[in-house]
Amino acid sequence: MALLARSSRRILSTPRPLFPRGPSLLSKRFLGIPSAFLLDDYLPKYQLLTSVDAAMKRSHAYAHLRECNLCPRKCGVNRYETTGMCLIGAETAKVNVIAPHRGEEPCIQGFHGSGSVFFSGCNLRCVFCQNHDIAHQRNGFDLTPEELADWYIKLQQIGNVHNINLVTPEHVVPQVALSILTARDMGLRIPIIYNTSSFDSLDSLKLLDGLVDIYLPDFKVWKSSTSKRLLKAEDYTSTAMESIKEMHRQVGDLSFTSDGIAKKGVLLRHLVMPGKEDEGREIMRWLAENVSTDLYVHIMEQYHPDAHVGKKKRVTRRVRMGEGGETTTEKTRYAEINRAVRDEELGSVRDAAVKAGLWRFCEVNENNSAFHL
Ligand code: SF4
Numbered sequence: 327m328a329l330l331a332r333s334s335r336r337i338l339s340t341p342r343p344l345f346p347r348g349p350s351l352l353s354k355r356f357l358g359i360p361s362a363f364l365l366d367d368y369l370p371k372y373q374l375l376t377s378v379d380a381a382m383k384r385s386h387a388y389a390h391l392r393e394c395n396l397c398p399r400k401c402g403v404n405r406y407e408t409t410g411m412c413l414i415g416a417e418t419a420k421v422n423v424i425a426p427h428r429g430e431e432p433c434i435q436g437f438h439g440s441g442s443v444f445f446s447g448c449n450l451r452c453v454f455c456q457n458h459d460i461a462h463q464r465n466g467f468d469l470t471p472e473e474l475a476d477w478y479i480k481l482q483q484i485g486n487v488h489n490i491n492l493v494t495p496e497h498v499v500p501q502v503a504l505s506i507l508t509a510r511d512m513g514l515r516i517p518i519i520y521n522t523s524s525f526d527s528l529d530s531l532k533l534l535d536g537l538v539d540i541y542l543p544d545f546k547v548w549k550s551s552t553s554k555r556l557l558k559a560e561d562y563t564s565t566a567m568e569s570i571k572e573m574h575r576q577v578g579d580l581s582f583t584s585d586g587i588a589k590k591g592v593l594l595r596h597l598v599m600p601g602k603e604d605e606g607r608e609i610m611r612w613l614a615e616n617v618s619t620d621l622y623v624h625i626m627e628q629y630h631p632d633a634h635v636g637k638k639k640r641v642t643r644r645v646r647m648g649e650g651g652e653t654t655t656e657k658t659r660y661a662e663i664n665r666a667v668r669d670e671e672l673g674s675v676r677d678a679a680v681k682a683g684l685w686r687f688c689e690v691n692e693n694n695s696a697f698h699l
Pocket residue numbers: 394395396397398399400401402403409410411412413414449496497498
């Protein structure tokens with residue numbers, strides 16, 4: 327239990343308020359939230375489900391696990407007996423870390439942190455994965471939906487976090503749905519965030535409809551050739567398009583209460599990749615034309631070579647008879663993305679977004695005493 331024990335120590339420390347007299351005293355005008363995205367108050371969507379809706383969701387969750395086509399891999403396996411490509415069974419989800427997290431966007435982490443649950447395993451195989459020790463190596467602890475629900479309540483009551491942030495949950499959606507329904511009965515009252523690669527199926531998003539308040543999808547790359555090479559999923563882009571449209575249909579544009587904390591809507595992330603700024607520009611144009619020009623977008627600059635990128639690979643070639651046996655050379659894997667992103671690449675994606683009509687950007691580095699909205 328080392329990791330969870332470490333997490334619980336972090337949860338048990340009482341956060342020091344940033345605003346001694348309480349954030350609610352900040353005026354709406356000071357934060358500058360456009361009225362269209364300002365909420366007087368907010369009740370999480372799962373609180374509004376009837377007991378019949380909740381029972382149907384439970385029954386669908388179990389049915390999906392018996393024939394899993396939950397993500398676009400469509401393995402069709404009975405996860406009570408075997409595992410599909412994600413390598414996770416039915417009874418539990420594997421979790422790496424549970425803790426209040428202050429590395430998210432300001433409107434998500436707020437004053438006390440976002441209650442993050444990092445799931446192990448993934449249905450993508452990104453060669454540059456920035457979390458590969460968690461996503462690819464399946465380190466962690468097996469927790470039942472009931473145990474997960476217990477942790478959500480601890481995060482709420484002891485961590486005083488603003489939300490429950492489910493990170494890389496695409497392959498454990500039934501377990502997640504069951505955990506939210508259990509936590510609701512135990513007194514959970516903070517919004518649920520579904521923090522996803524967007525490699526989700528519409529079936530899976532249907533199960534989440536009414537349980538999730540904020541979708542935090544990535545839109546990673548645009549070309550199928552790129553997704554095939556770098557994510558090991560040729561159909562990533564078409565899947566992400568359908569998924570993001572459905573997420574936006576369910577929860578709309580990102581909206582806040584007057585303290586500047588996001589409560590509902592879509593916050594879209596795009597990590598600009600070295601040499602792939604043309605794909606970032608296409609993504610911005612598509613979002614503006616097909617989702618909403620009011621979409622809240624975080625154009626991220628923190629790409630760094632990780633996982634398989636930059637590793638050396640020995641390549642042995644046979645040479646023609648009479649000219650010797652074999653030659654061995656060393657190649658750098660995925661050399662085309664083995665560097666940081668340049669300012670001009672970031673700037674060109676940002677310019678394309680503005681030109682397309684997007685205007686709500688997350689500026690995490692801005693020196694601003696309030697949240698940037
Ligand atoms: S969630 Fe896992 S088992 Fe189900 S379809 Fe996706 S990869 Fe296969």
